[in-house]
Amino acid sequence: MTVPHKVETDTAAAEVATALRHGPLEHRAAEFERRSASGARGVRLREEPFLTQLDLRTSPGSSSAASVADALGLPLPAANRVSGDEHDAVLWLGPDESLIVAPDGRAESLLRTVRTAQQGGSGSVVDVSANRTTLRLSGPMAREVLEKLCSLDLHPRAFGPGDCAQTLLGRVVVVLWQLDHEPGYRIMVRCSFAEYLADLLLDAMAEFLDG
Amino acid sequence: MLLVRCPWCGDRDEAEFRYGGQADVDYPADPHQLDDAAWGEYLFVRANPAGSFDERWVHTAGCRRWFSLVRDTATNEMRPDIPRRREGR
Structure with missing residues (x-):
């Protein structure tokens, strides 16, 4: 087997793998959309897989x-x-x-x-990369949602854009990363805990659903 | 809930940590020289003071690093450890 041939095979295999893969929360994308809220007291959740x-x-x-x-x-x-x-x-x-x-x-x-x-x-x-998936939580009430689940001080004086922490949300270890002032966060969580964490977040978001 | 100060991550809830027992229990220099009583002493016998106690903790839900601190076993007051010979341990 020549080297170029092998590279082509690897590329083809990678394409097949990419086509077959699934984000651990892919099947809940519509539900995340439905249970997100916009506006001055809004908060949105979506998965950023891969x-x-x-x-x-x-x-x-x-x-x-x-x-x-x-x-x-x-x-x-x-x-x-x-x-x-x-x-x-x-x-x-x-x-x-x-x-x-x-x-x-x-x-x-x-x-x-x-x-x-x-x-x-x-x-x-x-x-x-396959260890964790990422949840994006953003909107004016995002910090209020996280504060129900997390013991860290997330007030802007203690935690702001460009800060990250490994900590517990509910019972799971996550990497919490604040992206911007909105505030928007990335929550990186082990794939097998993603469903549990999504349930916790959606429950914490419920009070903001009707504005 | 105790607030434990991780030397890397800062103050975090006790739930993020695991306790590692007494600090500075050194492995015997020559274990073959120990009789059973001395080996048992090394393995199982720990100080149990009512007061300052050097102990090991690990920040399992955070940076996963081991560190030492001094805790008053009567009041749970914690002080960061005086660095002695713990670099790299």
Whole structure:
């Protein structure tokens, strides 16, 4: 088998896999739409499935960390912070651990970029895109909804755009990431807990449904 | 509910943590030299003070890092640990 042939086979297999895959909350998209509310006391929920997520381990302050940041074009974030925007971001997960988040389909190229930058140094990068799905909660009442489920102080003086936290919503561990002032949040949750979390959020949103 | 201060993530609810027992229980330098009583002592016997106690915690629902703190077992008042030799542990 020649190399070009193999690449074609891989590409075809990837296309089939993409066509067959399902977001864990895909079957509830219409329900999310129906139970979202707009207006001054509105809050909306939708799933953003298949985001590219790479778990990056690197020793802070090392030359390897610096070259990874250079290659990504983003500084590695300070504790509990996100660098970048919702399209290209690095989230702080721990003192030597970050989560690279990008749109669907970027995993291969980002893995290559980071691995090239890590060559000769320490650290690792692993594709964990299939680990979590993402819920987008936005609207003027989004913070009120989260506050029913979360013990963190989410008031703007304590938690704002560009902040992230790994914490509990209800009984599940999530990565909570505030995107903007509206406020809008991304909630990254293990796929198998996504239904439970969606139920909790929809229940917490119910009081805002009629304005 | 206790508020536990993770050295990385800040103040979080106790529910996000797991307790790891007494800090600084070192593995014996030469376990083969221990008799059963001394091995049992290492494995099972822990201090139980009414007062300041060095203990390990892990932030399981957050950054998943282990850290130490000093807790007063009578009042549950917690103080961040004085860094001694815990780097990398």
